[in-house]
Amino acid sequence: METWKLNLISVWLGCFFTGMAMSQILPFLPLYIEQLGVTSHASLSLWSGLVFSGTFLVSAIVAPALG
Secondary structure, eight states: OOHHHHHHHHHHHHHHHHHHHHHHTTTTHHHHHHHTTOOSHHHHHHHHHHHHHHHHHHHHHHHHHHO
């Protein structure tokens, strides 16, 4: 197999497993934020959404600069 195909497969697998791992934190994120002191349901939902989307928003902003 050509080297570029091996590189493509390894990068694709890395991106896939990283995305999968980031998605696995979603069920536990509100529990962690609640332990940090956020108690109301509305605030808990807001902070959970902000924290989870932060990674993807930053990557969307930085991705064009990094290629």
